[in-house]
Amino acid sequence: MKIAVDAMGGDHAPVEIVKGVDIALQKFPDLEIILYGNEKLIKQTLTSKERVSIVHTEEKIYSEEDPVLAVRRKKDASLVLAAKAVKDGEAAAMVSAGSTGAVLTAGLFIVGRIEGIERPALAPTFPTANGKGVVLLDVGANAECKPKYLQQFAIMGSIYAEKVRGVKNPRVGLINIGTEENKGNDLAKATFDLLKESKLNFVGNVEPREILNPPADVLVTDGWTGNMVLKTTEGVASTLFKMMKETMTSDWKSKLAAAILKPNLKKLKKRMDYEEEGGASLFGIKSPVIKAHGSSDANAFYNAIRQAKIMAGVNLAEEISKAISE
Amino acid sequence: MKIAVDAMGGDHAPVEIVKGVDIALQKFPDLEIILYGNEKLIKQTLTSKERVSIVHTEEKIYSEEDPVLAVRRKKDASLVLAAKAVKDGEAAAMVSAGSTGAVLTAGLFIVGRIEGIERPALAPTFPTANGKGVVLLDVGANAECKPKYLQQFAIMGSIYAEKVRGVKNPRVGLINIGTEENKGNDLAKATFDLLKESKLNFVGNVEPREILNPPADVLVTDGWTGNMVLKTTEGVASTLFKMMKETMTSDWKSKLAAAILKPNLKKLKKRMDYEEEGGASLFGIKSPVIKAHGSSDANAFYNAIRQAKIMAGVNLAEEISKAISE
Numbered sequence: 069m070k071i072a073v074d075a076m077g078g079d080h081a082p083v084e085i086v087k088g089v090d091i092a093l094q095k096f097p098d099l100e101i102i103l104y105g106n107e108k109l110i111k112q113t114l115t116s117k118e119r120v121s122i123v124h125t126e127e128k129i130y131s132e133e134d135p136v137l138a139v140r141r142k143k144d145a146s147l148v149l150a151a152k153a154v155k156d157g158e159a160a161a162m163v164s165a166g167s168t169g170a171v172l173t174a175g176l177f178i179v180g181r182i183e184g185i186e187r188p189a190l191a192p193t194f195p196t197a198n199g200k201g202v203v204l205l206d207v208g209a210n211a212e213c214k215p216k217y218l219q220q221f222a223i224m225g226s227i228y229a230e231k232v233r234g235v236k237n238p239r240v241g242l243i244n245i246g247t248e249e250n251k252g253n254d255l256a257k258a259t260f261d262l263l264k265e266s267k268l269n270f271v272g273n274v275e276p277r278e279i280l281n282p283p284a285d286v287l288v289t290d291g292w293t294g295n296m297v298l299k300t301t302e303g304v305a306s307t308l309f310k311m312m313k314e315t316m317t318s319d320w321k322s323k324l325a326a327a328i329l330k331p332n333l334k335k336l337k338k339r340m341d342y343e344e345e346g347g348a349s350l351f352g353i354k355s356p357v358i359k360a361h362g363s364s365d366a367n368a369f370y371n372a373i374r375q376a377k378i379m380a381g382v383n384l385a386e387e388i389s390k391a392i393s394e
Numbered sequence: 395m396k397i398a399v400d401a402m403g404g405d406h407a408p409v410e411i412v413k414g415v416d417i418a419l420q421k422f423p424d425l426e427i428i429l430y431g432n433e434k435l436i437k438q439t440l441t442s443k444e445r446v447s448i449v450h451t452e453e454k455i456y457s458e459e460d461p462v463l464a465v466r467r468k469k470d471a472s473l474v475l476a477a478k479a480v481k482d483g484e485a486a487a488m489v490s491a492g493s494t495g496a497v498l499t500a501g502l503f504i505v506g507r508i509e510g511i512e513r514p515a516l517a518p519t520f521p522t523a524n525g526k527g528v529v530l531l532d533v534g535a536n537a538e539c540k541p542k543y544l545q546q547f548a549i550m551g552s553i554y555a556e557k558v559r560g561v562k563n564p565r566v567g568l569i570n571i572g573t574e575e576n577k578g579n580d581l582a583k584a585t586f587d588l589l590k591e592s593k594l595n596f597v598g599n600v601e602p603r604e605i606l607n608p609p610a611d612v613l614v615t616d617g618w619t620g621n622m623v624l625k626t627t628e629g630v631a632s633t634l635f636k637m638m639k640e641t642m643t644s645d646w647k648s649k650l651a652a653a654i655l656k657p658n659l660k661k662l663k664k665r666m667d668y669e670e671e672g673g674a675s676l677f678g679i680k681s682p683v684i685k686a687h688g689s690s691d692a693n694a695f696y697n698a699i700r701q702a703k704i705m706a707g708v709n710l711a712e713e714i715s716k717a718i719s720e
Contacts, residue, residue: 253618275629304626321654326655329652
């Protein structure tokens with residue numbers, strides 16, 4: 069299995085990206101990687117000698133750039149070359165920690181949408197208190213949505229949960245401001261009706277109060293709302309952990325107590341760590357496109373590659389095509 | 395100053411409500427309270443002898459009821475009577491821990507909207523890491539909004555922050571999925587333009603990642619999004635505190651360490667406690683209507699009364715009328 073990696077995307081590129089590639093190559097003997105980026109810089113870090121090749125390019129996309137213009141104009145950008153490799157069948161999937169907009173654009177316009185899919189969706193696996201995680205979509209590919217799009221998100225999320233995450237008969241929930249059937253804005257109400265009539269295992273509305281303990285395996289919403297829920301969760305969790313840390317270092321007694329608790333608290337923080345879950349997948353695209361977190365370190369990027377590998381091993385596009393046409 | 399209190403609303407009514415009233419009467423020698431509800435039950439708890447009266451009624455509104463129908467039909471419900479007292483000028487403000495929908499309906503249809511206000515907004519003061527709090531609106535009065543509504547929310551929030559919370563030249567932020575000017579859905583983009591042109595101290599878009607450290611004193615959004623941000627924050631904070639507690643009681647060493655940290659952790663939890671900030675105000679209504687948290691205990695309800703008292707002491711409706719007509 070060959071995976072294309074954009075070596076130049078993300079805050080810690082290319083060093084942490086390349087280190088993540090090294091880990092992945094060590095763990096998976098059947099994996100091959102093509103790295104796109106500055107060969108000289110990549111080689112400064114890369115330790116793997118086998119199953120890895122570098123396609124040198126000096127062009128890359130910056131996060132401040134307009135993603136659509138950048139992907140169109142910079143034909144030799146590392147991200148664009150990686151996406152082209154997937155399009156041309158040279159690689160089975162691609163991974164980038166570059167800007168979300170650019171990865172979305174490259175996935176949509178270069179790799180291409182699955183026929184019948186109205187809109188692709190960006191879908192991370194969200195950490196939950198029980199450690200099982202929940203697939204949340206869309207978290208930002210589409211700020212404005214129609215009920216039909218959300219219905220397709222539900223189908224894609226359900227297939228992903230079953231085929232990639234191994235959840236039997238995945239429970240699909242609709243994010244809403246109340247649990248009752250008649251709750252919400254116009255979009256939520258219309259989507260509720262579509263999901264209720266579908267063949268999915270629809271469990272009804274889920275309030276974001278339950279985001280870390282959701283009674284569902286897949287949570288569906290529009291990209292605006294999903295992005296709000298995602299960013300609020302990240303913000304609240306990171307601020308609370310920071311405040312906790314301040315509390316625990318405020319005097320010597322607290323420091324002593326914190327030292328005792330440290331191993332358990334580390335475990336807790338890890339359980340709530342997004343990066344352990346890999347990246348966000350772009351659903352509805354012909355081949356797996358994974359957007360790793362911009363701040364990915366080697367381990368986070370390794371997890372994103374692992375996820376791409378699992379996704380490429382299942383023919384998701386075909387499953388999705390079949391389900392959509394039904 | 396006379397305040398009308400719905401003694402029968404909330405999960406712990408009337409006991410905790412009445413206890414909260416007792417605290418408020420003790421703390422504020424110039425305060426008078428009219429309690430609406432079951433006299434016999436109220437008297438079982440009430441210790442105050444002076445500056446308090448009870449208007450007996452056996453009718454009350456249940457949280458499962460359709461709020462509009464319930465407020466219309468149950469003319470003698472404790473909430474309805476309290477709202478009528480405000481309308482008739484018998485009380486300067488009202489407080490209820492009843493269902494949000496019913497309090498909204500009573501405020502809107504009985505107390506009445508300020509002329510020129512398109513939609514009232516529900517506005518809690520959100521706790522922040524620095525302890526100063528931020529006024530967030532709307533959190534659920536209007537699931538569907540127009541840019542004009544959000545502009546009015548910004549004006550009302552700004553007046554509240556200045557007159558009630560004592561913030562000079564309050565910074566107003568727009569909740570959005572990115573900080574750049576061109577970000578967001580259609581509503582956010584159009585609202586951005588309106589706020590930019592206004593006389594408000596508009597500081598631009600604020601991502602919900604910063605919800606506990608916001609670079610603003612007032613955060614404006616539609617009721618759907620505000621409710622999402624509010625409930626996500628509540629859910630994540632309460633789950634993390636719970637997980638933290640589990641971690642700290644997992645073995646005897648952790649328990650020992652936790653005992654040392656307890657006083658500081660309690661302080662931290664209190665800093666993040668919504669109930670310390672009083673209730674959510676209904677902005678755009680002729681007199682102050684405060685919705686206390688449904689799970690309010692005596693102290694939380696006391697804080698909501700305190701807030702109503704401060705609000706009634708400032709002529710907000712007039713200030714808002716003036717600003718809107720400009």
